[in-house]
Amino acid sequence: MSKFLDRFRYFKQKGETFADGHGQLLETNRDWEDGYRQRWQHDKIVRSTHGVNCTGSCSWKIYVKNGLVTWETQQTDYPRTRPDMPNHEPRGCPRGASYSWYLYSANRLKYPLMRKRLMKMWREAKKLHRDPVEAWASIIEDADKAKSFKQARGRGGFVRSSWQEVNELIAASNVYTVKTYGPDRVAGFSPIPAMSMVSYASGARYLSLIGGTCLSFYDWYCDLPPASPQTWGEQTDVPESADWYNSSYIIAWGSNVPQTRTPDAHFFTEVRYKGTKTVAVTPDYAEIAKLCDLWLAPKQGTDAAMALAMGHVMLREFHLDNPRQYFTDYVRRYTDMPMLVMLEERDGYYAAGRMLRAADLVDSLGQENNPEWKTVAINSNGEMVAP
Incomplete structure (x- = not known):
């Protein structure tokens, strides 16, 4: 073995030794270390948050170098809550900590895209008609042309365009619709306010000015818009997550709190130290299940029957057979029962x-x-x- 190692003495670097041979001074190039140092250097720190349809509104330290975000960490100066409740911090989540990757991702769209089939027809129509509205009418009123680009939806085929071209096409199509069918036939959906207030306001303002129909982001939430007021008497105006700490029994049904409410999940875990019982209703062993005292895993499609069974027990045992003052007062004060x-x-x-x-x-x-x-x-x- 020693002979094998002796063969590598050729690679031994020569240098001045010190401390009786326990140390050795080597003059090597260490410029490669600057790459690590520069990775974490920054010119300034700014406060910001992430507009990605997240209502967490976490406050972040954004480290900027040469006008670019290098990295981000959580702020730790949130206001103190009541003495009998946990603080809001720590907040943030892995998605927020890596948001700069999203900003500078090679997959992020930086230019408008148009379906190639529609672009070809639009440019040919512009050569024949000076008025953009007439150019669009020549496409949409031709059954074969309209069918051609509509059937291409969902098949990709997008190519890069310019902002001037796509804005002209959008404006021409909207003007045509308004002239032909009326302004209320133009329906639009602005981004959710939690995503971008500027985008939301500009889109809603545009639709309002032309007399169009403003669709709400709430319209996309299936049965939630009518179900929430019918059940709770309000439009999902729920209390803040810190109010979980005031509860003595929590059922997490249809909500994977550690994943969807990461900044607030600590309230859910900390309240258990008070003796609060927590229950997770989820068919899979999700993150929320490991944080609860009881995990109920109904089979897919049986959750409605489970809810009706729970309601039957409450009505039968605490309202009909053995009325309890607590339940009676509750339905009188907070429900339409x-x-x-x-x-x-x-x-x-x-x-x-x-x-x-x-x-x-x-x-x-x-x-x-x-x-x-x-x-x-x-x-x-x-x-x-x-x-």
Whole structure:
């Protein structure tokens, strides 16, 4: 073995020794170390946040060098909460800490793109028509041309264009639609305000000025827009995440808090030290499941039956068979359960219909201000009133 190692003495660097041979001074090129030093050097630090449809609004230290973001770290100067609650910090998440990668990613679009088939037809139409609106009309009113570029949707085929060209095309198509069908036939969706207030405001302003239809980002949330007010009486105006610390029982249903609410997840974990019980309802063993005392894993498609079963137990055991003051007071104060519901006859039996309103009764129960919207309940004297 020693003979094998002796062969490598050729690569041994010569240098002045010191400390009785325990140290050796080598004069080697160490310029390569500057690459590591320069990676973390910066000219200034600015405060910012990330507009990526995240309501966390975490405050970040952005390190800037030569006008470019080099890296980012979390601010630690959040205001103190109440003495009986945890602070908001630490906040931030891995996605925020790597946001500069998104800024300078080679995959990020920097120029407008147009489908090649449409671009070819648009440029040919511009040669024949001086008016952009007439050029667009020659395309959209031709059944074969319209079908040609519409059928290409979803198949890629995008090529680089210019801002002037795409803006002219968009304006021409909108003007054509307004002239032909009316301004309310132009419907648009601006980015969610949490994504970019400038983009949201500019898009909404443009649609408003031309008389178009402003679609809300809320319209994209399936059944959430009507379900939230019907269930809770508000439009998802939920309390802040710090309020989790005031709870004694939390059910995380349809929410993977550590992933979707990373900056606030510590409130969910810290409240368990108070004795709060937490339950996760998720078919897979998601991140939230490991933070809970109980993990319920319903099979796909059975969560509605599970919710109805839970509601049945509460109604049967705590409202019908053995009424409890806590549940009675709760439904009276926070729900529409005491409100009267009209019964409708369907196929020989009665089913719950809409709520009874003051306008359905004689003299509208004395209500003059919008009685058609006021629901009715029975007070302690057995009289129908509009609260």
